Amino acid sequence: MLDTSAYSAFLRGNPEIKLSLQQADEIFLNPIILGKLLAGFIMGKSEKKNRTILQEFLSSPRVKVTDIDDETSERYAVIINYLHIKGTPNKRHSNTYQRFMDSCYCHAARVKGSNH
Numbered sequence: 001m002l003d004t005s006a007y008s009a010f011l012r013g014n015p016e017i018k019l020s021l022q023q024a025d026e027i028f029l030n031p032i033i034l035g036k037l038l039a040g041f042i043m044g045k046s047e048k049k050n051r052t053i054l055q056e057f058l059s060s061p062r063v064k065v066t067d068i069d070d071e072t073s074e075r076y077a078v079i080i081n082y083l084h085i086k087g088t089p090n091k092r093h094s095n096t097y098q099r100f101m102d103s104c105y106c107h108a109a110r111v112k113g114s115n116h
Contacts, residue, residue, distance in 0.1 A: 001028045001066075004036045011053065027063045034065065 002010075002021075007029075009017045021027060034054075041050040057063060 001030070002033065004033055004040070007033075007037060007057075025062065027060070028066050029058075029063065030066045030068055032068070 006017050010021055037054060038051070041047045041054075044050065058065070
């Protein structure tokens with residue numbers, strides 16, 4: 001699952017990210033990641049250019065936009081509740097949150113791939 005940081009690093013020419021993406025059979029994004037990218041474009045100085053670059057990236061047959069289904073939403077709700085109980089999400093919780101989001105995205109990709 002490609003997140004906004006990895007996409008930005010790819011565009012900046014990060015060799016590790018570039019190599020990973022070149023070697024990947026499929027690259028997954030979800031609507032939230034796209035929304036974050038688009039919001040950044042709107043707030044930036046090169047919205048049109050950035051949208052064009054993103055559309056070119058999305059047009060690759062290897063790039064797939066996954067759905068977010070009910071189970072993914074349930075998993076998200078559980079982790080947000082957990083973080084709320086522990087205190088407002090902060091840097092200490094960021095690794096837990098990232099692991100959760102990765103599992104959600106992997107679940108979404110599996111569901112999308114199974115045509116359910």
